[in-house]
Amino acid sequence: MPKALDRVLDALDVETFFLCDTREEGVELGLKLMKELGFDDVDVVFCEQGGPGVRIRLRAYLSRPGSDYPWTGQHDAGEAKTGD
Amino acid sequence: MTEKVGGVPVQGDGSTSARPCGPKKVMMVPLDPVHDVGLKLIRRALSERGHQVVLLPPDLPPEEVVQKAAEIRPDCLLVSRTISYGTAELLARFLDLLDTAGLRDKMKVAVGGMSIRPELAQEMGFDAGFGPDTTVDDAVAFVENLEFQSTRARRKLSKPDLTEGFSYRFKDEEIGRLCDEIARELLNWAKERTSPGVLRAEIREQMEKARTEGRLAEVSRLRDEYARLTGDEILRFYREGTPVSHTRPLTASKARTFFDLEKRAGDGEDLVRPASADVMAERVVFVQYGTGCPLMDSYHILLSQSWGARGVVHFDPSWGARQEGLLEGAWSHQHDGTVITLENLNLIKKSILPWTLWQVRAHRGLNTPETVVLAALAGADLTKVNMVYGSLAAGTDPERLCVDGVKCLELAARFGLPYDVVTNEELAGVPAAKAFAGMLVVMTAGVLLGGRPILQPLFAHSPEAMIGGIMDEDYVDFNAAKMMVLADIVDAPIWPGAPVGFLTQSQDRVQSSTMTALHAALALGLGARAVTIASSDEAYAGGPITGASRVDSLKSVAAALRFLGKTKITPSPRAASLGKKLREDILNTLKSAVAAGSFVGALYAGVFGSREDGAYPGRAGRGTVTKRS
Incomplete structure (x- = not known):
């Protein structure tokens, strides 16, 4: 059965509230969470501290523009990056 | 019916x-x-x-x-x-x-x-x-035993004409007279001049005609002629097939996927459109696309149309404006902006529904006339031209862009393509009055050439407003003043952008979407014919805009429009005094331009935006203008 992640158009956002003491700690927790979930291309889109922690939005890019998109159902074997 | x-x-x-x-x-x-x-x-x-x-x-x-x-x-x-x-x-x-x-x-x-x-x-x-x-x-x-589709939008859509019903008559005769004088001088000046950009546009038009008619030897001859007018990197592509930096050919699998996508889009009648899109039916909201990949763009376009976008704007890479010449073929680009080629545009068009306005921008660089040609050949509905913005805030030499820009105005008129006259030089710090004066001159030149321009004031938290504290109280009055003063000066369509709410959005998608929605609703309530909106990723610079973030802002705009209905937001009396000052400053700018003796001279002299303001005459293409033989 195809993986659900293969049907994600571009990125997966995770939003939550972390209980923590500083914004930096929140960012650290966020990135750790995304790694624990198995994502590599991760970033913090938004993080704001207030009261007991941070409101955070994390993002994992699964398909950046121009990459080999799993949702096409076809793979570009041997596709090489050129012109860089 | x-x-x-x-x-x-x-x-x-x-x-x-x-x-x-x-x-x-x-x-x-x-x-x-x-x-x-x-x-x-x-x-x-x-x-x-x-x-x-x-x-x-x-x-x-x-x-x-x-x-x-x-x-x-x-x-x-x-x-x-x-x-x-x-x-x-x-x-x-x-x-x-x-x-x-x-x-x-x-x-x-x-x-x-x-x-x-x-x-x-x-x-x-x-x-x-x-x-x-x-x-x-x-x-x-x-x-009643009918099939039902809950949560579907049901409004019948048709493609709007943003310029219909506008006379372009100046209500402010003093400003109109000055604009006319400056615009006529510009057109006369440009008539005697040409540039590699103008020549390439003419060759591209002939080349595509020859291609369509199967005259392949002629295509080859014209291609060589075209290549001789290009810059180093583009020349290498035409001579040796070397791709330009950060581009790669679109793969076969992606090209095949366009046909699935075209089937999915169809004529739009069977496209699932959420009910929230219905409220957008009578308003024209544009979104910008340009992820770098035509296929990713097409999905963004398709989902944006589903959630109520009535228009889409093509964003090309910034280097495309600085290089002499455009590529051929289907390409993806690893950074922001999707490469403009006829092939890319033709692929992207497969996702554009019959009721959607499609704009391909030609406003700022060394390939502006050719971009208008490609836009017309691909079937775009609109383009974008402004020599003032392109030469003072986007890096192109004023003389060069004025020659190319006038050619754009001529081509747009010939192809029947309306265009907005953008004033994003405000984002560099140019005061609105100077930007508006330039916009009104370009509009007048466009009308003299038989075109259908659309005024595009910045509807945002501009540097001028930040420095002067004009928007410290609210984001309404100054934006409203801009709309009111333009409507008082000339009977022309206004399409604020681009995008509305620029520099008011943050990385928080709720705040960002809300700001976008409020600006869009305000502008449309003040009589704007259309607006261009950002996605909720507008202030996020860490990666490409996502499809979900486009839905966020479109949903927010729909909610704001539903909330306000036909109710208008009333600006405070301060808007009228801001508008009065704007009108005086526009008038003074135009008088200074007349005193400068030429439109191009006025651009170099800083009349429409000085170095102190943050505007710098661009250098790309300097020294490339020649007299017509």
């Missing part, structure tokens, strides 16, 4: 049509202590359509409801349940009782309510389930 949308016969305005079946006997009952408002709304609609409706009171035991159903023998039984506690058990028991009484097969039974999910209702054995997004029309369709 009546037609079927999602199975429900609807009028063009979205209302349901005449009843397609005989009168039905309908029994309705809230299996709930108190809530029956939804059923009352449905009762009214069904009664108005001639159906016989019996609404039982709330809080009856299921046994009594079944007994009533045995007496009444309805064609349809509509049950509602608002509270969620014990819902599944109650509804299951109710259906059992109905079955035991031998009634279940004798009538259609549906359940609706805040806690109802259609899939769950059908699993339990109901014929239909109506959740919180259900409309009265959905319930009517169920009773």
Whole structure:
């Protein structure tokens, strides 16, 4: 059965509230969470501290523009990056 | 006119049509202590359509409801349940009782309510389930044995003409006279001059015509001629096939996917459009695309149209403006901006629906006339031209861009392409009055050449406003002043951008979407013919814009438009005084331009934006203008 992640158009956002003491700690927790979930291309889109922690939005890019998109159902074997 | 949308016969305005079946006997009952408002709304609609409706009171035991159903023998039984506690058990028991009484097969039974999910209702054995997004029309369709599609937009859409009904007559005669004088001088000046950009546009047009007519030897000859007019990197592509930095050919699998996508888009009639998109039907909201990949762009375009975008704007890479010449073929680009080629545009077009306006921008660089040619060949509806912005804030030499820009105005008029005259030099710090003066001159030149320009004021938190504290109190008055002053000066369409709310959005998607929505609703309420909006990723620089973030901002704009309806936001009296000052400063800028003796000279001299303001005459293409032979 195809993986659900293969049907994600571009990125997966995770939003939550972390209980923590500083914004930096929140960012650290966020990135750790995304790694624990198995994502590599991760970033913090938004993080704001207030009261007991941070409101955070994390993002994992699964398909950046121009990459080999799993949702096409076809793979570009041997596709090489050129012109860089 | 009546037609079927999602199975429900609807009028063009979205209302349901005449009843397609005989009168039905309908029994309705809230299996709930108190809530029956939804059923009352449905009762009214069904009664108005001639159906016989019996609404039982709330809080009856299921046994009594079944007994009533045995007496009444309805064609349809509509049950509602608002509270969620014990819902599944109650509804299951109710259906059992109905079955035991031998009634279940004798009538259609549906359940609706805040806690109802259609899939769950059908699993339990109901014929239909109506959740919180259900409309009265959905319930009517169920009773009348029509297919129903809850949560679908139903408004019939057609492609708007943003310039229709505008005369371009100056109401402010003093400003009009000055604009006319400056614009005529610009056109006369440009008439005697040409550039590699102008020549390439002419060659590209001939080349594509020859290609269409199968004159391949001529194509090859013209291609060589074209290549001789390009810069180093583009020349290498034409001579050796070397790709330009950060680009790669679109792969076969991606190219094939366009055909699936084209099938999915179809003529748009079967495209699922959420109900929230309906409120956007009478407004024109543009979104910008340019992820770098034509295929990713196409999906963004398709989903944006579904959620109510009525127009899409093509963003190309910034280097495309600085290089002499454009590529050929289908390419993806690893950074922001999708490469402009006829092939890329033709692929992207597959996702653009018949009612959607498509803009391909040609406003700032060394390939502006050719971009207008490609836009027209690809079937775009609009382009974008402004020599002032392009030469003072986007790096192109003023003399060069004025020659190329006038050619753009001529081409746009010949191809029947309206264009906006953008004033994003404000983002560099140029005061609105100077930017508007330049915009009005370019508009006037465009009209003199037979074109249909659209004014595009910045509708945002501009540096001028930040430095001067003009928007410290609110984001309404200064933006409103801009709209009012332009409307008082000339009878021309206004399309604020680009995008509205620029520099007010943050990385928080809720705040960002809200700011976008408020700016869009304000501008449209103030008479804007269209607006261009950002996605909720506008202030996020860590990666490409996502499809979901486009939905966020479109949903927010729809919510703001639904909230305001035809109600207008009234600016404070301060807007009028800001507008008065703007008008005086526009007038003074135009007088200074006349005193400078030439439009191009005025650009170099800083009349339309000085170095102190933050505007620097660009260098790309300097020294490339020649006299026409």
